[in-house]
Amino acid sequence: MTVxxxxxxTYPASLGHLDREKLTRCIQECFTCAQACTACxxxxxxxxxxxxxxxxxxANDDCxxxxxxxGRVLSRHTGYDANITREVLQxxxxxxxxxxxxxxxxxxxxxxxRVCAEACRRCEQACNDLLTSLG
Amino acid sequence: MTVxxxxxxTYPASLGHLDREKLTRCIQECFTCAQACTACxxxxxxxxxxxxxxxxxxANDDCxxxxxxxGRVLSRHTGYDANITREVLQxxxxxxxxxxxxxxxxxxxxxxxRVCAEACRRCEQACNDLLTSLG
Amino acid sequence: MTVxxxxxxTYPASLGHLDREKLTRCIQECFTCAQACTACxxxxxxxxxxxxxxxxxxANDDCxxxxxxxGRVLSRHTGYDANITREVLQxxxxxxxxxxxxxxxxxxxxxxxRVCAEACRRCEQACNDLLTSLG
Amino acid sequence: MTVxxxxxxTYPASLGHLDREKLTRCIQECFTCAQACTACxxxxxxxxxxxxxxxxxxANDDCxxxxxxxGRVLSRHTGYDANITREVLQxxxxxxxxxxxxxxxxxxxxxxxRVCAEACRRCEQACNDLLTSLG
Numbered sequence: 001m002t003v004x005x006x007x008x009x010t011y012p013a014s015l016g017h018l019d020r021e022k023l024t025r026c027i028q029e030c031f032t033c034a035q036a037c038t039a040c041x042x043x044x045x046x047x048x049x050x051x052x053x054x055x056x057x058x059a060n061d062d063c064x065x066x067x068x069x070x071g072r073v074l075s076r077h078t079g080y081d082a083n084i085t086r087e088v089l090q091x092x093x094x095x096x097x098x099x100x101x102x103x104x105x106x107x108x109x110x111x112x113x114r115v116c117a118e119a120c121r122r123c124e125q126a127c128n129d130l131l132t133s134l135g
Numbered sequence: 136m137t138v139x140x141x142x143x144x145t146y147p148a149s150l151g152h153l154d155r156e157k158l159t160r161c162i163q164e165c166f167t168c169a170q171a172c173t174a175c176x177x178x179x180x181x182x183x184x185x186x187x188x189x190x191x192x193x194a195n196d197d198c199x200x201x202x203x204x205x206g207r208v209l210s211r212h213t214g215y216d217a218n219i220t221r222e223v224l225q226x227x228x229x230x231x232x233x234x235x236x237x238x239x240x241x242x243x244x245x246x247x248x249r250v251c252a253e254a255c256r257r258c259e260q261a262c263n264d265l266l267t268s269l270g
Numbered sequence: 271m272t273v274x275x276x277x278x279x280t281y282p283a284s285l286g287h288l289d290r291e292k293l294t295r296c297i298q299e300c301f302t303c304a305q306a307c308t309a310c311x312x313x314x315x316x317x318x319x320x321x322x323x324x325x326x327x328x329a330n331d332d333c334x335x336x337x338x339x340x341g342r343v344l345s346r347h348t349g350y351d352a353n354i355t356r357e358v359l360q361x362x363x364x365x366x367x368x369x370x371x372x373x374x375x376x377x378x379x380x381x382x383x384r385v386c387a388e389a390c391r392r393c394e395q396a397c398n399d400l401l402t403s404l405g
Numbered sequence: 406m407t408v409x410x411x412x413x414x415t416y417p418a419s420l421g422h423l424d425r426e427k428l429t430r431c432i433q434e435c436f437t438c439a440q441a442c443t444a445c446x447x448x449x450x451x452x453x454x455x456x457x458x459x460x461x462x463x464a465n466d467d468c469x470x471x472x473x474x475x476g477r478v479l480s481r482h483t484g485y486d487a488n489i490t491r492e493v494l495q496x497x498x499x500x501x502x503x504x505x506x507x508x509x510x511x512x513x514x515x516x517x518x519r520v521c522a523e524a525c526r527r528c529e530q531a532c533n534d535l536l537t538s539l540g
Binding site: 138148166169178182213247 | 408409411412413415416417418432436437439440441443444445447448450451452469473476477480481482483515516517519520521524
C-alpha cells in the first residue's frame with residue numbers, strides 16, 4: 001500500500017461513488033509525472049542542443065504545473081465538486097498528451113525524454129480512466 | 136504599467152494573435168485570485184463556525200491551486216499550445232465560478248468571503264474574455 | 271528503480287559530488303509528503319471536531335507547499351546553487367518537523383494524522399540526511 | 406488598497422505583533438516576483454542564445470517556486486509558527502538575491518531580465534524587511 005492509498009483509506013467521511021483504485025492510481029501518476037516533467041525540463045536545459053528543445057521544455061513546464069494541481073485537487077474529498085474534478089482531469093489529460101507527444105519525438109536521442117514520455121502516457125491514461133469512471 | 140505587462144512587452148519573440156491587454160489582465164487576476172483564495176481559506180479556518188465553512192475552504196484551496204497554474208501557463212509563450220491554454224482557462228473559469236458562488240453565500244457575514252468572491256468574479260470574467268478572444 | 275531515480279540517472283550532465291541515493295530519496299519523500307499533507311489537511315477539514323484541528327490544517331498547508339517547492343528545486347541540477355539547495359532543505363526540514371509534531375499529537379485519534387506524521391518524519395530525515403551530505 | 410491588503414484587513418482573528426504594512430508588501434512582492442520569474446524563464450528560452458542563459462533559467466525556475474510558496478505561507482495567519490515564517494523568508498531572500506544577481510548580468514542585453522531583476526530586488530528587500538520586523 002502506498003501513502004496516497006493509505007491517506008485515501010483513512011479519510012474519515014464518505015468518498016461517494018468514486019472508484020478508489022482509479023483515484024489512488026491517478027493521484028500517484030500526477031505527482032510522479034510532475035516530478036518527471038520538472039526533471040525533464042531541467043535535463044533538456046543542460047543538453048548541448050537546447051535550442052531544439054524549446055517546445056519540449058515549455059510542454060514539460062506546463063505539464064508539471066498542471067499535474068501538481070490535479071494531484072492536489074484529487075487529494076481533497078471534502079465538499080466534492082464534480083465539475084472541477086472533470087475540468088482539471090481534462091486539462092491534465094491534454095497536458096500529458098501534448099508533453100508525452102513532444103517528449104516521444106526525442107525519446108531515441110534523450111533518455112530523460114523517454115522516461116518522461118512514459119510517465120506522461122501513464123498519467124494521461126490514469127486521468128482518462130478516472131474521467132470515464134466518473135460517468 | 137504593471138510588472139506582468141512589462142514582462143509581456145519585453146518578450147523577445149512573437150506573441151501571435153494573442154490579445155495582449157486581455158492576456159495581461161488575465162495573468163494578473165489569476166495571481167490576485169490565488170492569493171485571495173489562499174488567504175480566504177485561512178480566514179475561514181479561524182472563524183468560530185469553521186464547521187459551516189468546510190465547502191468554502193475546499194473551494195478556496197482548489198481555486199488557489201488552479202489560478203496559480205493558469206497564471207503560470209499564461210505567463211509562458213514559447214512553444215504555444217492553444218489546446219492547453221484553452222483547457223486551463225476553462226478549468227480556471229469553472230473553479231472561479233464555484234469558489235465565487237460559495238464565497239458569495241457568506242459575503243454578508245464574512246468580509247474576507249466578500250473580497251474573495253469579488254476576486255473570483257473578476258478572474259472568471261478575465262478567463263472567459265481571454266477564451267473568447269482565442270476564437 | 272523509481273521514476274525519480276530514472277530521471278536522475280538519465281540527467282545528461284554532471285551531478286557533481288551530490289549523493290545520488292540521498293538525493294533520490296529526498297525528492298521522493300518531498301512529493302510523497304506533499305501529497306500526504308494535502309490529503310491530511312482535507313481529512314482534518316471533514317472531522318466533526320475540525321475546530322480543534324486548525325493548527326494541524328495550517329501546518330499541513332504550509333508543509334505541502336514547502337515540500338512541493340523543495341521536491342522541484344531538488345529535481346533540477348543545471349546551474350546548481352548550493353545556497354538555495356541548503357535554504358530550501360532547511361525550510362523543508364523545519365516544516366516537516368512542525369507538521370509531524372502537530373500530526374503526531376492527533377495520531378491516536380485520527381489515522382490520517384498518523385500516516386501523515388510518518389510521511390513528515392521520513393521527509394524531515396531525508397532532508398537532514400541530504401543536508402549533511404552536502405557538507 | 407490592494408486585494409492582499411483587503412484580505413489582511415478582513416482576517417477575523419488577531420495578527421499578533423506582525424507589521425501589517427511590511428507583511429502586505431512582502432506578500433505582493435512574492436506573487437509579483439513569481440510571475441516575473443516564470444515569464445523571464447520563458448523569455449530566456451525563446452532567446453537565440455538560449456544556451457548562454459541556462460543558469461538564468463534555472464535561477465528563475467527556483468525563484469518562482471520559492472516566491473509562490475513564500476507568498477502562500479505569508480497569506481496564512483491561523484496557527485502561526487514563527488520558525489516556518491523565518492525559514493521561508495530566508496530561503497526566499499536567498500533565491501531572490503541569486504536570481505536578481507543572475508538576471509542583472511543580462512539586464513543590458515535582455516529587457517525581460519532587467520524587469521525581472523528589479524522584481525527580485527524588491528522582493529528580496531521586502532523579505533529582509535519583514536524578517537527584521539519579526540525580531
